[in-house]
Amino acid sequence: MRLTFAGAAGTVTGSCFFLETKGTKILVDCGMFQGLPELEVRNTEPFSFDPAQVDWLILTHGHLDHLGLVPRLVREGFQGRGICTVPTRDIAQVMLMDAARIQEEEEEGALYTVEDALDSLDRFSVLVEYGEEVELGRGITAKFHDAGHILGATFVEIKGEGKTLVFSGDLGNRGKPLVEDPVYPPKADALILESTYGDRFHPPLADSVEELRRVIVETLRNGGNVVIPSFALERTQEVLYILFWLWKERKIPRTKIFLDSPLATQATKIFERYTERFPEPARKIFRKKEDPFDFELLEYTLSKAASKKIAEEDGVIIIAGSGMCTGGRVLYHLRANLPRPESSIVFVGYQAEGTLGRAILDGAPEVEILGSLVPVRAGIWRIEGLSAHADQEVLVDWALHADPGQTFLVHGEPRALGALAARLADHGYSVHIAAWRETVEL
Ligand SMILES: [Zn+2]
Structure with missing residues (x-):
């Protein structure tokens, strides 16, 4: 399997991971870059993969930095099927229509239109519940777990070619009033872990x-x-x-x-x-x-x-x-x-x-x-x-349960990434901070 970090590498926004297996090509999230101008310009750059070749789009949750470029993906040829939970589908509708309206108000360089957003919503034809496993073809499966981040948010376990990969999506903080705590991940050969608050501890x-x-x-x-x-x-x-x-x-x-x-x-x-x-x-x-x-x-x-x-x-x-x-x-x-x-x-x-x-x-x-x-x-x-994000303590505890063979840190600013990498290395794990558009063999 080959994994390309198409976004949220070295930064917190633009989540997008392209996984190529022998028979199936999977995209986990397709988010918008937000913040610094040099990041936002990436929203207009060509994707680092061919959207027409993507068979499945897995959407971990409804935040814009995880789904904001889906209409562009569809506009540029994505013909595959989208998978997410039922609440995420509802949230995606509201978020994408709002994003498209803002795009249409832009004087130049609009990424997509309301019509593109509507087209992309039609793509989400596979709706899942927590604990459900979906056959993606050729022996590849995806199983969805409660990430405890926002309503409907998941982390995803992808199995195939004798390996288990876990994509953390965004992991929630514990003890929140309106979402359950994140569940623990299974043992993973490779863990793709968010690091937003990798350098901080949240108070109760x-x-x-x-x-x-x-x-x-x-x-x-x-x-x-x-x-x-x-x-x-x-x-x-x-x-x-x-x-x-x-x-x-x-x-x-x-x-x-x-x-x-x-x-x-x-x-x-x-x-x-x-x-x-x-x-x-x-x-x-x-x-x-x-x-x-x-x-x-x-x-x-x-x-x-x-x-x-x-x-x-x-x-x-x-x-x-x-x-x-x-x-x-x-x-x-x-x-x-x-x-x-x-x-x-x-x-x-x-x-x-x-x-x-x-x-x-x-x-x-x-x-x-x-x-x-x-x-x-x-x-x-x-x-x-x-905060809707796990802090360092929760991230490390969660990662230790995955006991990963390889760990790739994403979705964090450099300081948070460095701090989390150091903590996981203390526990004896080999950790790699992913670079934008880097491809690794798994
Ligand atoms: Zn999020």
């Missing part, structure tokens, strides 16, 4: 919830706003769930909470269809007909006019996308609140190199937003325990 969720509570209470007391740049999938729903509990137990004062993201609103509707998949106690809460996605403080602002009116409010909580502040309505709220010392910006997810979110987190004294220079005077917070 309870500590992070308490930190969020404190920031909210203090900010509201000072008359400022709490702006939470949030990813539409999972993180937004988790933040809503946590705010619901904080309010239910009266641990935060009465205030308005705006969910100012049409995409996150659509995503939340998908989550409402799958509440039976939530771990306890979330599942129970939804069964009781209490709705953490629709409680008295919460307001969904769908129209642009409703979004603009938020600026007239003070002492409110605003959840808006995009999560890394690279676009979307959060930009308006940042422009309004960054100069205000009484306001707080709370980051609850990964901020890739080159994004506005990363610049603010790294302490930039001023940033450029929508063409104007904005001084950063607001309180800046990073709440790590809400």
